[in-house]
Amino acid sequence: MNDIEHPVYEIDKRQVRRSFEQAVESYDQAAVLQKEVNDRLIERLDYIRMQPEVIIDIGTGTGFGLSALAGKYPESEIIGLDLSEGMLKKAHASISDKSSDVDASKIKMICADAEELPLKENSCDLIFSNLTLQWCNDLNNTFKEFSRVLKPGGLLLFTSFGPDTLIELRSSWSAVDDYQHVSGFIDMHHVGDALLNAGLADPVMDTENFTLTYPDAYKLMKDLKAVGARNAVYGRNHSLTGKQHLKAMIEEYEKYRCDGVLPATYEVVYGHAWAPDSGNQNESVNVPFNT
Ligand SMILES: C[S@@+](CC[C@H](N)C(=O)[O-])C[C@H]1O[C@@H](n2cnc3c(N)ncnc32)[C@H](O)[C@@H]1O
Numbered sequence: 001m002n003d004i005e006h007p008v009y010e011i012d013k014r015q016v017r018r019s020f021e022q023a024v025e026s027y028d029q030a031a032v033l034q035k036e037v038n039d040r041l042i043e044r045l046d047y048i049r050m051q052p053e054v055i056i057d058i059g060t061g062t063g064f065g066l067s068a069l070a071g072k073y074p075e076s077e078i079i080g081l082d083l084s085e086g087m088l089k090k091a092h093a094s095i096s097d098k099s100s101d102v103d104a105s106k107i108k109m110i111c112a113d114a115e116e117l118p119l120k121e122n123s124c125d126l127i128f129s130n131l132t133l134q135w136c137n138d139l140n141n142t143f144k145e146f147s148r149v150l151k152p153g154g155l156l157l158f159t160s161f162g163p164d165t166l167i168e169l170r171s172s173w174s175a176v177d178d179y180q181h182v183s184g185f186i187d188m189h190h191v192g193d194a195l196l197n198a199g200l201a202d203p204v205m206d207t208e209n210f211t212l213t214y215p216d217a218y219k220l221m222k223d224l225k226a227v228g229a230r231n232a233v234y235g236r237n238h239s240l241t242g243k244q245h246l247k248a249m250i251e252e253y254e255k256y257r258c259d260g261v262l263p264a265t266y267e268v269v270y271g272h273a274w275a276p277d278s279g280n281q282n283e284s285v286n287v288p289f290n291t
Pocket residue numbers: 016017020031034035038058059060061062063064065081082083084087112113114115129130131132135136227228
């Protein structure tokens with residue numbers, strides 16, 4: 001189906017919301033990479049001296065970031081923001097759980113789009129976002145929104161996916177048909193440019209590649225669905241993918257088999273930048289980055 005209103009690579013937010021709503025119950029068990037990257041992003045805060053009053057976790061999902069941030073900054077007011085109401089309910093249930101040592105009264109949930117934050121300007125000290133920005137259509141505007149709500153001297157710390165992510169799957173599909181089966185991911189240099197365009201200062205970017213392995217390509221696709229990572233671009237094939245096409249893609253993917261398993265590459269882009277402060281007082285020390 002052609003969509004005359006939307007470019008083929010544009011992300012259909014209704015589809016994103018639907019996919020994550022359907023993944024609420026399966027997410028925690030399947031999100032091994034997301035949890036690991038969240039932990040690594042949280043660790044980076046050890047190198048930054050700050051006592052944020054207000055923190056927002058954008059694309060909070062089931063709340064991996066929320067509970068880690070609440071543990072690290074027990075005095076802070078924390079907001080979990082997500083496009084999916086189901087994810088927010090799950091996050092709320094997990095932090096309100098009796099066994100959780102998080103003070104749930106300090107955490108609020110907002111159902112909204114990262115590209116249009118329902119927050120006042122100069123209202124947040126720290127914006128944290130793990131593996132969510134790849135679902136935004138316009139990073140320039142998204143970062144302008146972040147810049148608007150950050151207080152002067154506030155910090156944005158995030159991860160997203162880079163262009164090598166799922167390169168094997170993308171290439172296997174491209175041998176079969178011309179549909180866009182895997183979202184396009186933005187290069188870290190362009191992400192850095194978008195930070196500067198938004199007026200954010202001292203951006204620092206780096207990337208880290210992870211390789212996950214699967215017994216077969218079906219299991220990879222099952223896991224992607226379980227974490228809500230379904231194809232949501234307008235240029236996706238809107239009818240059911242035929243069995244023959246799927247079979248052909250699975251066969252193509254077999255060329256990557258090594259030591260009995262199939263690899264899937266994930267290029268994680270890490271970044272941080274500061275809202276300008278006249279005296280730029282941020283007390284960052286050297287964060288050990290990957291090359
Ligand atoms: C891959 S999950 C990451 C969740 C969490 N940060 C973690 O580390 O587990 C992405 C989350 O972002 C949400 N999301 C996607 N696009 C969004 C948008 N434009 N605005 C707000 N949330 C969004 C999804 O609903 C989902 O919960």
